[in-house]
Every structure is written in structure tokens, then in C-alpha cells.
Amino acid sequence: MKRKMPRQVLRQIIVCTAIIALVVLAGCGSKGGDTDGEGLGNELNVFNWSEYLPESVLKKFEEKTGVKVNYSTFSSNEEMLAKVAAGGGIYDLTVTSDYYIQPMVAQDLIQPLDLNNIPNFKNLMSEYVNKDFDPGNKYSVPYMGNTQSLGINPDKIKTEITGYADLWKPEFKGQIVLLDDPRMVVGMALKSLGYSANETDPAHLEEAKAKLLELMPNVKAFDSDSPKTLMISGEVGAMLSWGPEIALSQREKPQVTTIIPKEGLIMTFDHFVIPKGAKNKKAAEAFINFILDGDISAEIAESFPYINPNSEARKKNR
16 A cells, blocks of 8 residues: 655654554464364454465465465554454454564453464474563464665666665655555664664654654655565665565566665564454464475465575575
């Protein structure tokens, strides 16, 4: 979903500051399990980021279990949270970024997992499990991760680029697509000012707000669904985006260059969680287990080259 300025931008910035505060207050390949369809019910409602899971994997799960997957997507954590909070058992399984897990637990929006139903959990590398935001992975299982980087088309942008702060140069007027993600955009502005992306000091957040308002003439659109689209079409010369989106744009436009910002990367990891009121928890856990199979996880990473925490998949993707 693409958004343009300026009134919506002000709304974006206000939401950004609220989300940053919420985050910090909250605490800043073998196949196993019951995946043959027995006792899993008829349907599974999955809610995930757009462009994050190949349709081929959904079909394989359906063929293996006989469970029909109703798959829908969102473009921001805020959209996901609003729909899950609406309740009523709409979704059996959703994906959320790591910094949203504690707030969702605090709001009683997700329920504990039964890891006995997810034996492929053993395929996950130790550095990605048992994190402070969810000790023992009581509520969440890692899926894939991201870093926020800069993608530059040197055919359109001639000035030297070394970090986030360069996006304010006049050469970028109307040439940038930003993620439609408050956490990432405000974090970028904070880092460009020399602060932590997790900053909560109201004065520093006001500085970030003012800084983002200064950036608006350079921004063509906000897009978290497929920011690479504007880059590939040539409508923009720069993207503040997930690293894999830049890599995917390079497949069609090889001249696109990845810039690792000198201010430092912002990294986030997405996890599977099961909403309270889910009607098919057992099938949701079977689906997570299926995704964690080494072959399946490798297939996902081939299509969408995000950070993969699965050791068995990494052996196959070498």
C-alpha cells in the first residue's frame, strides 16, 4: 500500500512516536509432529506480511495435511495488531516482529505454544531462540529476520551515499521510497541524529519528528508491501528498505547498489504467534513445524532471501 504526503505523513510521525514508546516500555531436516492431517481440522487461517511466503509452500502443506489454508497478508505491524486485537478468533496464526511480542502478551492477545507439537524447533540456531522478550519461546517461534538498508540506483542518484543522513540531500527530491513502518522510519531518523533507534526521550523524539518533516520533499511514497517495485520501474532512485527487497530488486535491475549505513543497521526478527481465541491451534502448530522443516525453510529462503534462523535450511542453501 503506497501513501503520499503530507497530512498522512504527520499521522505517520505521530504513530511512530507512540509505537517507539510502547516498544521500550514493553521491554526494550527431519519432519515431525502431527503433519499427516489427523486431528488438524479442515481449515487454517494464516496472517502474514506480504511477499514473505511462497504459494508453493502453502500448497505443499495442504497436500500433506488436507487442511485448507486461508492466507491473508498485512503491510505493517500496526495493521496486524489492530486486526488481531479485534478478536473473535479471526486468525489461527500470525507473524509479528520481535518488539511486538511483549506488548501482545501484556494485552492478552496471544497464547502459549505447545513446543511438543513443533519438534522441528530443534532446527533453529541457538542465537535466535530463548530471547529476553520471550524466554523459553513460550509464545513465539522465529520465522525470518530483516535488516534495514539503503538501495541506490547510481543511474539516477549521482551524489556519494554513505548513510541515512545523506537522504536529506537535495539530489534526492522526489526520489525516495520509505518503508511504511513507524518503527523503522523513526528509528532511521533517530540514528541519523546520532541517537539509538530505541530512544524514548521526548525531546529527542521531537527532533526526529522535525527531521522527518524536513525529509518529506524527497519522499515519493511509503510502501512496505513491495518497495522494490518503484525502484525496478525507475520511478525512484533510492529506497529505505528491508535488505532482501533490495536484493530482489537487483535481480531485475543489477545496477542497484546496497549501502550499509554508517550509522548502523536496524535489525528486526519476525516470529510466529498464535492469537487468543484461535479456532485451530493444533493446525497452527503443525504449520509452524512444517515451515521449520529444513527443505521447506530452504525453499522459502530461495524465494525470499531474508535472514534464515534454520540450521538445516542453511545447509541446503549453500
